[in-house]
Amino acid sequence: MRVVQIKLLILSAILSVSSMQSARAAEKEVKNASHDEHHVHAGHSGHDHTRPDSHAPIGVSGDHLMRKGEIMLSYRYMSMAMDGNRIGTDSVSTPLAGYMVSPLSMDMEMHMLGGMYAVSDKLTLMAMLPYTSISMDHRVNMSGAEFTTESGGIGDIRLASTYGLYAEPGTDLLFNFAINIPTGSIDEEDNTTGSSEVHLPYPMQLGSGT
Incomplete structure (x- = not known):
């Protein structure tokens, strides 16, 4: 046993x-x-996709590379409101001396559609298409009458690429290249104080023209 x-x-x-x-x-x-x-x-790069802070804020582009074959779609909404007039940092009363019409306020909204595609681990392509709506309130200096002009449509398309030059854990050296395609209109017109439409000023145009 x-x-x-x-x-x-x-x-x-x-x-x-x-x-x-x-x-x-x-x-x-x-x-x-x-x-x-x-x-x-x-x-494939010094960028760690597993970290919660691996991506920059949505307003920052070209901060990282994606893995080959990946696709990323994005939508951004931007709004801007301006009121009053200034010369430098000093406020200016309305009406503006020497002008027939004074601007009162301007509002702009932009919807931005974006897409990214990784051709390889070292090359990521990007395209952005904006749709812009702009309105501006004016006052006729002599009569005090007010009117609003508006414009809206597709703005300039932006094409960009990001290429990885060097990478090690925690470090990336990237090269960014971008061009704007002048698809936005620079011939926007609207009614002002008369019955016929006139060419709107540059801030009311949808594209840069270049």
Whole structure:
């Protein structure tokens, strides 16, 4: 009986050691797999996509590369409201001396559709299409009559690319190149104080013309 008990104890100890070794091996495999996955995420650049702060705010573009084949779509809404007139930092009363018409306020809304596509791990392409609505309130200096001019439509399309020049963990050196295609109108017209439409000033135009 003692011999049998000793053999059972030895067998139990062997099984226990074997079980511990298997558990350690499994734990090591999990760690290696996690490390490999992290390497896949950050291997093509110094950018770590697994971090919650891996992307810059939506207003900042060209801050990182995407992995080959990835597609990203975005929508941005921007609003701007201006009121009153200034010369430098000094407020100017209305009506403006020497002018027939004085601007009172101007509101602008922009809807921006964007798309990004990674041609490779080192090259990401981007395109942005804006739709802009602008309105401006005016006052005729002599009569005090007020009127509003409006314009709206597609603005200038922006095409850009980001190329990775150098990368190591935590560091990226990127080259950004962008061009604007003058698709926005520079011939917007509207009624002012007369019955016929006139060419609106530059701030009311949808494109840059260049």
